[in-house]
Ligand SMILES: Nc1ncnc2c1ncn2[C@@H]1O[C@H](COP(=O)(O)OP(=O)(O)OP(=O)(O)O)[C@@H](O)[C@H]1O
C-alpha cells in the first residue's frame with residue numbers, strides 16, 4: 001500500500017515561507033511527477049514526505065496513518081538521491097544490504113534478497129566492488145537496488161537521472177518505468193525534464209513558488225492547462241503568447257498557441273517576420289520568427305522545410321488550437 | 333603529471349629542494365654514526381679511539397634502555413589512544429550547531445599554541461602540585477587526600493600533560509573530516525532506518541579512518557621525541573619511571589658526557605622511529621588509496 005495524502009502542508013525555513021499550503025492526494029500505485037522551475041520547492045516537498053524535514057504546519061498521512069511526526073524509517077518510504085548517496089566504504093553488496101541489516105533481518109535472508117535485487121538490476125558482477133569503481137548508471141542502479149530490497153510502500157526520487165548523459169538517461173527512464181509497472185508501488189519523482197515528466201507520469205504536479213498550480217494527467221496538462229503558467233511550462237518548445245489586438249480578437253486578455261500548432265508560409269499569413277534562428281533537427285524544424293509587431297514566435301514544422309536564417313516568412317496559429325487567458329492569468 | 337616531459341621537468345625542479353634536504357639530513361646523521369663508533373667521553377678526553385660496537389652494546393644492555401622503550405611505547409600509545417578517541421568525541425560535539433561555536437572552537441585549539449615547556453610548568457606548579465596545585469585544592473575541598481602526581485603516577489601525569497597539548501590538534505583534523513561528511517549519505521542512512529549509533533559506526537567512523545591515520549602518523553612523529561615535558565616535570569624519574577628514549581639519549585650525552593654512547597642511542601632511536609614510520613606510512617597509503 002502507498003496512499004499518500006498531504007493536508008495543508010506548510011514549510012518555513014526561518015522567516016522564509018517556501019511551501020505556503022499544499023494539498024495532494026496520491027493514490028496507491030500511482031506514478032506522480034513533481035515539476036516546476038528551479039527553487040519552487042520540489043525537493044523540499046519530497047523531503048517533507050520523506051521525513052527529512054520537519055513540517056511547519058499541516059499533516060502527512062500515509063495509508064491512513066498520520067506520520068507527520070514520525071522518523072523517516074517509520075514511514076517505510078525509500079528515497080533515491082540525485083547524488084546517489086551510496087556508502088563509499090561499503091561494497092555494492094553491503095550497500096544494498098544495509099537497510100535490511102538495520103532492520104535486523106537474518107543473514108541468509110539478506111543474501112537472498114540482495115542477490116535477487118542485483119540480478120534484476122544487472123549488478124551481479126559488481127557486487128563486490130565499491131561504488132567508487134562504478135559508472136554513473138551503475139551507481140544509480142545500486143541506489144535503486146538499495147531502495148527496492150526493503151519493499152517500501154512508496155519510492156521517492158529526487159532528480160535521479162540528472163547526472164547521467166543523454167543516452168543513459170533514456171535507458172534509465174525506461175528501466176524506472178518498467179520497474180514501476182512490475183512493482184506497482186507508488187512512486188514520486190522530481191524532475192526538471194519535460195520529457196521525463198510527460199513520459200513517465202500517471203499524473204503530474206506542477207509547482208510554482210511552493211504552490212500546486214495543477215495536478216493532472218500529462219495530456220490534461222497539455223490540452224487543458226488551468227492557467228498561463230502551466231500552459232507555458234508544459235510543452236517543449238514553449239507555448240507562444242500574444243496580447244493586445246490579437247488577443248482581443250479572441251475575447252481574451254492574452255492568447256497562447258503552441259509551436260506545433262502553427263503554420264509557416266512564404267506567401268501569406270497572420271504575422272510577417274524574419275527567421276532569427278533556424279534549428280534543423282532532422283525530424284523537426286524549429287524556427288524562431290521575429291515578427292514586426294507581435295514579438296518572437298517559435299514554430300515547429302516537419303524536417304523537410306526549406307527555410308533558413310534571414311528568410312522572410314508569414315506565420316499563423318491554427319485557430320482551433322488557441323488557448324485563451326484572462327487578465328488574472330487563468331484559462332478562459 | 334601526465335606526460336613524460338612534465339615528469340622529467342618536475343623532477344628537475346624538485347632537485348634543489350631535495351638536495352638541500354638531503355644534505356640537511358645526511359651531515360648530522362653521518363656525524364652521529366661516526367661518533368657512535370668512537371670511544372668519546374668528555375670527562376675522559378684522552379681515551380678517544382675506535383670503539384667498535386661497544387657503545388651500542390652498552391646502550392642496549394643498560395637496564396634503563398628497556399625501561400625507556402616501554403615508557404616511550406606507553407607514552408606514544410597512551411596519548412594517541414586518548415587524543416583520537418577524545419578528538420572524535422569533541423569533533424562530534426563541535427560539529428553540532430551550539431551557541432558561540434566560533435569562540436568555543438578557538439578555546440579548544442588554544443592549548444596547541446602553548447609552548448611545551450610553559451605548558452609543563454603550568455601543569456606542574458599550578459595544577460598538579462600536591463600543595464599549591466588546583467587539583468590538590470579540589471581534593472581537599474571534597475575532603476580527600478591530594479595526589480602527589482609526579483611521585484605516585486609520574487608517567488600517567490606526563491601522558492595527561494601531553495594529551496592536553498595534542499587533543500586540540502586531533503580534534504581540529506577530525507572536525508574538518510567530519511565537516512566533509514556527505515549530508516545526503518546521512519539522510520540515506522536515516523531512510524534506511526539506521527540508529528544514531530549505527531550511523532556513527534557504519535558511516536561516520538569509516539569516513540574518519542583516513543583522518544585518524546593522518547593524526548596518528550603526525551602525532552607519532554612528534555610524540556616519539558617528547559622531551560621538554562619530561563625535563564621540566566620529572567627529570568626522567570623517579571628512577572627511570574618517565575625516561576623515554578630521547579631523554580635517555582640526553583642523559584647519556586649531557587649528564588654522563590658520553591658522546592659516543594649518546595650517538596649510539598640516537599642512531600638506535602632513528603632506526604626505531606623509521607621502522608614505526610614505514611608501518612604508519614603504509615597504513616596511511618592504504619587508506620588514501622581506498
Ligand atoms: N535548508 C534550507 N534553508 C533555507 N532555505 C532553504 C533550505 N532548503 C531550501 N531552501 C529554499 O527553499 C526553496 C525551495 O528549494 P528546493 O530545494 O525545494 O527547490 P527545488 O524546486 O528542488 O529546486 P531545484 O529544481 O533547483 O532542485 C529555495 O528558494 C531554497 O532557497
Ligand SMILES: [Mg+2]
Nearest residue numbers: 042043044158
Ligand atoms: Mg531540488
